[in-house]
Amino acid sequence: MCGVFGITNHKDAANLTYLGLYALQHRGQESAGIATIASGQMYSEREMGHVADVFTQERLSRLPGYSAIGHVRYSTTGGSMLCNAQPIVALTSKGPVALAHNGNLVNGSDLRQQLEAEGAIFNSMSDTEAIVHLIARSRERDVERALIEALGQCRGAYSAIVLTPGRIFAARDTWGFRPLVLGRLGQSLVVSSETCAFDLIGADCIREVRPGEVVALEADGLRQVHQFPSERQARCIFEHVYFARPDSEIFGNNVAETRERFGAQLAREHPVDADVVIPVPDSGVFAAIGYARESKIPFEFGLVRNHYVGRTFIEPKQTIRNFGVKVKLNPVRKIIEGKRVVLIDDSIVRGTTSKKIVRMLKQFGAKEVHMRISSPPTTGSCYYGIDTPQRRDLIAGSQSVEDIRQFIEADSLGYLSEEGMLNAVRNGDDPHQLYCTACFSGKYPVVREETQATTEVGTE
Ligand code: SF4
Numbered sequence: 001m002c003g004v005f006g007i008t009n010h011k012d013a014a015n016l017t018y019l020g021l022y023a024l025q026h027r028g029q030e031s032a033g034i035a036t037i038a039s040g041q042m043y044s045e046r047e048m049g050h051v052a053d054v055f056t057q058e059r060l061s062r063l064p065g066y067s068a069i070g071h072v073r074y075s076t077t078g079g080s081m082l083c084n085a086q087p088i089v090a091l092t093s094k095g096p097v098a099l100a101h102n103g104n105l106v107n108g109s110d111l112r113q114q115l116e117a118e119g120a121i122f123n124s125m126s127d128t129e130a131i132v133h134l135i136a137r138s139r140e141r142d143v144e145r146a147l148i149e150a151l152g153q154c155r156g157a158y159s160a161i162v163l164t165p166g167r168i169f170a171a172r173d174t175w176g177f178r179p180l181v182l183g184r185l186g187q188s189l190v191v192s193s194e195t196c197a198f199d200l201i202g203a204d205c206i207r208e209v210r211p212g213e214v215v216a217l218e219a220d221g222l223r224q225v226h227q228f229p230s231e232r233q234a235r236c237i238f239e240h241v242y243f244a245r246p247d248s249e250i251f252g253n254n255v256a257e258t259r260e261r262f263g264a265q266l267a268r269e270h271p272v273d274a275d276v277v278i279p280v281p282d283s284g285v286f287a288a289i290g291y292a293r294e295s296k297i298p299f300e301f302g303l304v305r306n307h308y309v310g311r312t313f314i315e316p317k318q319t320i321r322n323f324g325v326k327v328k329l330n331p332v333r334k335i336i337e338g339k340r341v342v343l344i345d346d347s348i349v350r351g352t353t354s355k356k357i358v359r360m361l362k363q364f365g366a367k368e369v370h371m372r373i374s375s376p377p378t379t380g381s382c383y384y385g386i387d388t389p390q391r392r393d394l395i396a397g398s399q400s401v402e403d404i405r406q407f408i409e410a411d412s413l414g415y416l417s418e419e420g421m422l423n424a425v426r427n428g429d430d431p432h433q434l435y436c437t438a439c440f441s442g443k444y445p446v447v448r449e450e451t452q453a454t455t456e457v458g459t460e
Contacts, residue, residue: 001243001387002086002102003027003193004180006069006161006168008217010188014063016201017070020190021051023197026245027102028074031085035098038065040165042096046085069163071100074387083124087163092136094143095165099135101128102178102193103157104385106446111153131160144169148214148226156446157236157384159209161191168217169225175234175445176211177384177436179250182222189217194248205249234436234445238386240425241375242283242346251434252427256286261424262374262416263290263344270414271295272342272370276335278302280345280357287374288344297342302335303357325356337365343410347375349388351395354408362409371410376418376440377401384446388439 003024007013017034032054033046043063047054051072071086087098105111108127111134116122120133134150135143143164151158157177162169170191172180183190185203192198195205209215212228235251236243246256266287277297279288282305292299309328341361348354358369377396382388391397395404405413418441422431438444 001028001074001385002100003072003197004069004100004102004159004161004191005071005193005197006067006100006163006170006191006217007185008067008168008189009219010066010185013066013068014060016185016190017068018051018055018060019201020192020197021070021072023200023245024072024193025051027193027243028072030080031073031082032071033073033085033087033100034060034063034068034070035087035089035100035163036063036065036068037096037098037163037165040096042089042091042098042163044087044089044098046082046087048080048082048085067163067168069098069100069161069168081125084126086126086128088124088126088129088132090132090136092143092146094135094138094141094146097132097135097143098163099128099132099160101131101158101160102180102385103159103173104383105130105154105158106156106383107154108156128160130154131158135162144216144225147171151214152228159193166218169214170209170217171214172209172211174212174228174230175232175384175436176208176230176251177234177236179235179239179244179248180209181249182206182209182215182217189222191217194244194250196245196248199247208251232445233434234384235434236382236384236386237421237425237435237437238375238382238439241421243386246286251425253425258424259283259286259346259374260290260293262421263287263292264294265290265420265424266344266372266374266414266416267291267294269417269420270372270412272340272372272412272414274340274342274368274370276300276302276339277342277344278335280343281305281329283346284344284374287346288342291342291344291372295342300332300335302332302341302361303329304332305329325353325360329357329360331361331364333364336361338367339365340368340370341366342370342372344372344374346373347378348373348395348404348408349378350393351404351407354410358408358410368411369409370412371405371408371414373413373415375421376415376437377404378439380439380442380444382439383444384436384438386439
């Protein structure tokens, strides 16, 4: 759960990277960082917190140069500490290198143990640092070949950008788990996790970095450096369900439109007699629009979200605590009261939040609450860079749909089928060959190589 952004050949490289990261803030709220290069010297600023809080004008002015990369991070297993913030900067025998990474290497712990056994000293808990060590220790003389050699040893998910003197490299794993797109802004080339960052700075999207491809963004254009063979792709379907911004184009599909198609398919699979369709904001909104359009039941914003609640919200006093979900979401009584409500959410993780929302709607006068989920039951963890709990903590990991319905106290519950979800992202090719659905289907495209679950792999 991270976002990366990079730009070459622009006098305002650091400022534009700041804006790019601002657009990618939803991909990680724990830390933000930017690295630039000027006259062969690397500069970097990293801090815990949101992009707008980390980067003051004064801080941005300490980042000279015409090329920059940036990173926003969210992590649980790598630890919420400044040492894990990116980009990671290193002075190597091949020159200075800064690296920012979105994804999760399934052999990250193995690589780390092997490097440590050979004397490498790590400054962070993150598996991203292993890639930097592999570049630094490569026998190849130039950084380009060292990077290819390093990436050849990485298994799992990476969408990585690497800042070096004269160019930025952009690389995507052979499965294409995480998105990575290339764009142009005047004479500058840009790279980003999502196209919404291009929209903000006025850049045009050129194309995706292809699965297994390594490209160089240089002053005189884009150059393909290497193409690792890619037998089967495994784009993360959950980017469409929840993670990416609705105004982005991901894997050739607009996210908002895809979510509407999920909602429409959900209405066909699980129709119900009701008076109003309401989303759990924000990620349920477009699926709810799709459900409402298909079912011809009116769409309303029946829950209002407080956008100012951060992860650090502390309930003020023991005696008045237990505001729970009410701090984040509040029903609109006029819309809910006396109505049979279809409530649309993107997924159910532990079930506790859904239960609170259903109860709250009933307290505000809803006659019936029919919960509809715009993805299949989440039955397994993700090892490729999304922070999902262990299977034992996922309610659908051990309980049937009827058990879950009873637990959340809904009048009915329906999930989108895997086939329905895949059909909604079809754009010519067979989606079974293009997408990862492992957290829903249990079909993991790459297995973790470490002793299963004894070593946690850092989530980026
Ligand atoms: Fe995405 Fe789920 Fe696959 Fe992880 S396991 S990459 S969240 S579809």
